[in-house]
Amino acid sequence: xENLLEVKHLxxxxxxxxxxxxxxxxxxKAVDDVNFQIRQGETFGLVGESGCGKTTIGxxxxxxxxxxxxxxxxxxxxxxxxxxxxxxxxxxxxxxxFQDPFGSLNPQMTVGELFAEPLKKHxxxxxxxxxARVKExxxxxxxxxxxxxxxxxxxxxxxxxxxxxGRALILNPKLIVCDEPVSALDVSVQAQILNLLKDLQEEYKxxxxxxxxxxxxxxxxxHRVGVMYLGKLxxxxxxxxxxxxxxxxxxxxxxxxxxxxxxxxxxKRIVLRGEVPNPINxxxxxxxxxxxxxxxxxxxxxxxxxxxxxxxxxxxxxLAGEAGEGPKDAD
Amino acid sequence: MKDIxxxxxxxxxxxxxxxxxxxxxxxxxFNIYKGEVLGIVGESGSGKSVTSKTLMRLIPEPxxxxxGGEVLxxxxxxxxxxxxxxNQMCSFRGEKVAMIxxxxxxxxxxVLTCGYQxxxxxxxxxxxxxxxxxxxxxxxxxxxxxxxxxxxxxxYPHELSGGMRQRVMxxxxxxxxxxxxxxxxxxxALDPTIQAQILELIGDLQKKNGxxxxxxxxxxxVVAETCQRAIVMYAGRIMEVAxxxxxxxxxxHPYTEGLMKAMPKLHEKCDRLYNIxxxxxxxxxxxxxxxxxxxxxxxxxICKTQQPQLVEIGEEHQVxxxxxxxxxxxxxxx
Numbered sequence: 001x002e003n004l005l006e007v008k009h010l011x012x013x014x015x016x017x018x019x020x021x022x023x024x025x026x027x028x029k030a031v032d033d034v035n036f037q038i039r040q041g042e043t044f045g046l047v048g049e050s051g052c053g054k055t056t057i058g059x060x061x062x063x064x065x066x067x068x069x070x071x072x073x074x075x076x077x078x079x080x081x082x083x084x085x086x087x088x089x090x091x092x093x094x095x096x097x098f099q100d101p102f103g104s105l106n107p108q109m110t111v112g113e114l115f116a117e118p119l120k121k122h123x124x125x126x127x128x129x130x131x132a133r134v135k136e137x138x139x140x141x142x143x144x145x146x147x148x149x150x151x152x153x154x155x156x157x158x159x160x161x162x163x164x165x166g167r168a169l170i171l172n173p174k175l176i177v178c179d180e181p182v183s184a185l186d187v188s189v190q191a192q193i194l195n196l197l198k199d200l201q202e203e204y205k206x207x208x209x210x211x212x213x214x215x216x217x218x219x220x221x222x223h224r225v226g227v228m229y230l231g232k233l234x235x236x237x238x239x240x241x242x243x244x245x246x247x248x249x250x251x252x253x254x255x256x257x258x259x260x261x262x263x264x265x266x267x268k269r270i271v272l273r274g275e276v277p278n279p280i281n282x283x284x285x286x287x288x289x290x291x292x293x294x295x296x297x298x299x300x301x302x303x304x305x306x307x308x309x310x311x312x313x314x315x316x317x318x319l320a321g322e323a324g325e326g327p328k329d330a331d
Numbered sequence: 332m333k334d335i336x337x338x339x340x341x342x343x344x345x346x347x348x349x350x351x352x353x354x355x356x357x358x359x360x361f362n363i364y365k366g367e368v369l370g371i372v373g374e375s376g377s378g379k380s381v382t383s384k385t386l387m388r389l390i391p392e393p394x395x396x397x398x399g400g401e402v403l404x405x406x407x408x409x410x411x412x413x414x415x416x417x418n419q420m421c422s423f424r425g426e427k428v429a430m431i432x433x434x435x436x437x438x439x440x441x442v443l444t445c446g447y448q449x450x451x452x453x454x455x456x457x458x459x460x461x462x463x464x465x466x467x468x469x470x471x472x473x474x475x476x477x478x479x480x481x482x483x484x485x486x487y488p489h490e491l492s493g494g495m496r497q498r499v500m501x502x503x504x505x506x507x508x509x510x511x512x513x514x515x516x517x518x519x520a521l522d523p524t525i526q527a528q529i530l531e532l533i534g535d536l537q538k539k540n541g542x543x544x545x546x547x548x549x550x551x552x553v554v555a556e557t558c559q560r561a562i563v564m565y566a567g568r569i570m571e572v573a574x575x576x577x578x579x580x581x582x583x584h585p586y587t588e589g590l591m592k593a594m595p596k597l598h599e600k601c602d603r604l605y606n607i608x609x610x611x612x613x614x615x616x617x618x619x620x621x622x623x624x625x626x627x628x629x630x631x632x633i634c635k636t637q638q639p640q641l642v643e644i645g646e647e648h649q650v651x652x653x654x655x656x657x658x659x660x661x662x663x664x665x
Binding site: 049050156158159186187188189190191192194195198213215216217219220240243253254255256257258259260261262263264265269271272275276 | 374375492494495522523524525526527528530531549550551552553554555556557575576579580589590591593594595596597598600601602603604605606607610611
C-alpha cells in the first residue's frame, strides 16, 4: 500500500514566556521528533493521555498550527512549506472533525449553509450542483433532507457530530483528522458514529488519523495504532498486535488501566505510580523512567529510539524485545 | 438479610420551568445495603445524577420539586431525609453521607487552600481544636496517597493536577468517616492511568473502613470492576437492578443488553458495533407506555401503551420490561 501521509521528524515546541519583557524562559516540547505514516484507506489511531501532544499533531497535519521543524509529506508534497493558494488547494484533501460538536458548528448557520460553505470556498460548481451535493451528503450521514433548513441547536450530540462528519467529507478529502470524535458522546451514540466512520471509509476509501484517549474505540476503528507519551511516540504497531502483545511498559499500563466491562475477565492491573511529569522539564533519558517499574540505569541516561522489534512493530524502549539484538532505526 | 443503609421509596422529582413541570424521576425505588458497592449506570439524561442529588437534597428547589417519595436512613420511617430540617441536613451531609463530584476543579474553592477546606469540614462536624483539625487533615491527605502532605496542606487547588485534586476531594469527603460515599462520575474527567489510581484508592478505603459506596457512572467498565450490584437507569426510571455478575451474564432488559453490545471491546473482535437506534427521549415528550419502546428491538403491542412495572425475576434481579417478565413467567401486577 502507498503512503498517503508521511510525518518525518516533526517537532513543535511552545515557548514559555515570563516577565514584563516576555522573555522566553523555556519550551514545552509538545511534539518532539515524531515519525509515522498513514497508508491509503487506512485508519491510524493515536492514543495517549491529555497533554501528550496528540491533538497538536492533528492540528499540524491540517496546518492549523505550523510545525517548528520536520516534514509532513502528503502524497509526497511537503505541507509545512505550502503557502497561500497552494495550501488552500491542499486543504480540500485534508479535513478535520473536532471533539465537541457543540462548539465546532456555527450556531448561526443552517445545516444546509454549513454544508455548502466549503463547496463555495473551493468553487465546487453552480448553485444547483452545490444543492445536489448537499442533499446527497445529508443522506450519506443519515440525516433527512428536511434537516438542511435546521440550525445546529435543534440536533442531539450524535446528530451534530454526524453534521460535522458530513461537512468534513463533502469535498471528497483523502484524509480526515478525527480529533476525539466520540469522547463527548454517550455509549449508544458512540457506536452509531464509529459504525458510520467505518462505513464511509469502505465507501469512499478515505484515510483517518483517529486521535482519542478511549482505547476501546481506537482499537475498534484503527488498522494501526501509535501510542504517545510526553510528545514522543513510544510504540507503533498493528492494532491487533498492540492490543494483545504491547511491548512498551507505558502501553502495558495504559491498556491494563482501562476498566473492562466484564466482571468475569481476570486481569492483572498495573497501576502506575505518580503522574505524567511536567513537559517543561521532562525527565532525562527515557521520559517514562520515573513511572516505569522496570527502569534501570540505561533508561535514566539514554533516550531510547523507536526501533523495529518485530516486523511492523516499533517500540521506543531499551528493554523491549531483549535478547541482545542491536538497536535498529525506525526509518 | 443485609442491613439497609438507605431506602429510597417511590422517589419522583420534577423541574418547573416557565410554568411547565417536567418530571425527571419516575417512582425510583431501591435500597443501599451496608458495606456494599452499588453502581448506578445510565447515559446522560437518564436521571442518575438527579437521583443522587435528590438523596443529598442538593438540587435547588425551585426550580426542582420533589413530587413525592421517601428517602429513609437505615430504613427507619422516622428518619426521612426529605423531611429533615436544614440543621439536620447539615449534619447528615458529611457525617452520614459524603459526595465527590465529576469535576474536581469546580468543586473545590479556588481561593482557599486544600488543607483549610478539609479542616473546615472537620471543625464543622466535630468538636476539636484547629490544631487537631490540621493534624487530621494532614493524616487524611497522607491516606489518599498525596506525597509530602504537610506542604500540600498549604497548596491552592490550581497548584494541583486533576488526579491530585480528586484525591483532595476524596480526603475531604472521607474526613468525617461517613457511612456512605456517593461518587458521581469520579473519574470521567481523568486520564485512564489516573482513573485506575483513583478507583484503586476508593476500593482500598472501602475495604479498610467497611464503607458503603455508590458509584454513579456511564462506564460499564467501571461498574464491572468495582461494584457488587448495579442499577440501570433510563429516562428517569430504573430499568434493571441486579448483581453485577448476573447483569453482565444475563441482562434481562433489552436496553441493558444493547448498552453492553454497543461498547467497543478491548479483547474481542467485531466488525460492527451494535447500534441502539434513535436517541434518549426528551423529558418533555416521553413516549407512551415503556419509555424505551421506540428504540427497543423486541417491542410488543403492550409496550406501546402500558408502562411495565419493576418486577422481581430472580434472586436480587428486578427488571422493568414486559418481555423479560413474560419470559420469567411473572404474574403481571399493574
